Amino acid sequence: MDQTDALQHGFRVGLPNPADALSTCFSTSYAGIIAFMAVATEGSFAKAGERLGIGRSAVSRNVQKLESQLSTRLFLRTTRSTHLTREGERFFENCNQGVTHIVDAMNDMLDLRQGPPQGLLRICSTVGFGRNVVAPLLAHFADQYPDIAVDLLLDDKPADFAAEQIDVAFRDGCIEDSSIIAKQLIPMQMVLCASPLYAEKYGLPVTLDDLNAHQCINYRLSGGRVFEWEFKVDGRMRKYLPTARMTFNDADLVLHAVLEGRGIAQLPGYQIARHIARNELVMVLRGHVPDDRGHYICYLCRQHLPSRIRVFVDFMTEQIRALDLLCLGDFYMDASASEHHA
Incomplete structure (x- = not known):
C-alpha cells in the first residue's frame, strides 16, 4: 500500500486521520502565519505588533x-533590520496567494449581501400557483435584474430547502415548519364555480346537499389523494369528497373542463378570477367559502439574506399583490400582511 492509500485507509491501518492532521496543523500554524505575514509586509517585528x-x-x-x-x-x-530569507520569500509568496484567495472569498460574500444582486436563484412553487402567477412575472424580473439566473421548480410537495438548495418557495395553505419565514402574499380563496353553459343546462346547487345531484370534477394531488372540497358551515369547516364525473391531476385541466360546461369544481381564486370578471364562470355556494389559509412566499432566514433573495421577495410581494387575483371582496387583506415564523 502506498502513502496515498495509507492516508485514505488511515482508520483501518492505525494512521492519523488526514482531516485531524490538517486541523492540528492549521491551529498550530495560524498565529505564526499571521505574525509572519505582518512582519514580512511591515518590515519589522515592532510595526507588525502595532498592526x-x-x-x-x-x-x-x-x-x-x-x-x-x-x-x-x-x-x-x-539590531537594525529584518529581511526574509530565500526560504522566507518562497513561503511568503505561497502564503500570499492563500491570503489573496481568502480576501477575495470574503469580498465575494459581502458582495452577495451588499452588492448588486447576482447569482443563481433557485425557486420552488406549487404547480398551479407557479404556472399561473409566478412564471408570468419572471420575464419582468429578469429584465430588471439581468445578473440573476432563475431556476424554477414546480412541485406540489413541500420544498426541502436544504436538500434541494431552495432559496425561495411559494406555498399554499397552513405552514407548520417553524424554521421557515413565511410572508402572506394574498389570501387563499377556494371557490366553487361553474360555467354559465352548465348553469343554464343543469341549474346550480343552492345547498351543500344539492351537490349530490350535480356533475363534479375532481383534482388529484401529486401524492395520489383526491382533493377534498372545503366549506364553512355554521362557523365550522366541513370537507366534502364528491362523486366525480371527471378527475384530473392537473388543475388547468380541471379549469378547462369547467369552462367547457362539463361540471362544477372547487378552484383557487387566482386561477379563476379573470374568468369570473369576464362572466365566463359563476361562483357557486358563495356563502360557504372556507376561511383564508393564504398563499405565502417562504425563505429560511431573515438575517444575512443575499441581495438576490431580498430583491426577489420584495419584487414578487409587490407584483403579486398588485394583480387582481381575488374573487371575493371580503377576503382582501391589510397591505401590511404578516411575515412570521410558521
Whole structure:
C-alpha cells in the first residue's frame, strides 16, 4: 500500500486521520502565519505588533514557533533590520496567494449581501400557483435584474430547502415548519364555480346537499389523494369528497373542463378570477367559502439574506399583490400582511 492509500485507509491501518492532521496543523500554524505575514509586509517585528494589536515579543514568539514547526529560518534579523530569507520569500509568496484567495472569498460574500444582486436563484412553487402567477412575472424580473439566473421548480410537495438548495418557495395553505419565514402574499380563496353553459343546462346547487345531484370534477394531488372540497358551515369547516364525473391531476385541466360546461369544481381564486370578471364562470355556494389559509412566499432566514433573495421577495410581494387575483371582496387583506415564523 502506498502513502496515498495509507492516508485514505488511515482508520483501518492505525494512521492519523488526514482531516485531524490538517486541523492540528492549521491551529498550530495560524498565529505564526499571521505574525509572519505582518512582519514580512511591515518590515519589522515592532510595526507588525502595532498592526496586529499585540506586543513585539508575542509576534516574535509566534514566528519562532512557526520556524520551529517548519524547521526553517524565515527571517534574517539584526539590531537594525529584518529581511526574509530565500526560504522566507518562497513561503511568503505561497502564503500570499492563500491570503489573496481568502480576501477575495470574503469580498465575494459581502458582495452577495451588499452588492448588486447576482447569482443563481433557485425557486420552488406549487404547480398551479407557479404556472399561473409566478412564471408570468419572471420575464419582468429578469429584465430588471439581468445578473440573476432563475431556476424554477414546480412541485406540489413541500420544498426541502436544504436538500434541494431552495432559496425561495411559494406555498399554499397552513405552514407548520417553524424554521421557515413565511410572508402572506394574498389570501387563499377556494371557490366553487361553474360555467354559465352548465348553469343554464343543469341549474346550480343552492345547498351543500344539492351537490349530490350535480356533475363534479375532481383534482388529484401529486401524492395520489383526491382533493377534498372545503366549506364553512355554521362557523365550522366541513370537507366534502364528491362523486366525480371527471378527475384530473392537473388543475388547468380541471379549469378547462369547467369552462367547457362539463361540471362544477372547487378552484383557487387566482386561477379563476379573470374568468369570473369576464362572466365566463359563476361562483357557486358563495356563502360557504372556507376561511383564508393564504398563499405565502417562504425563505429560511431573515438575517444575512443575499441581495438576490431580498430583491426577489420584495419584487414578487409587490407584483403579486398588485394583480387582481381575488374573487371575493371580503377576503382582501391589510397591505401590511404578516411575515412570521410558521
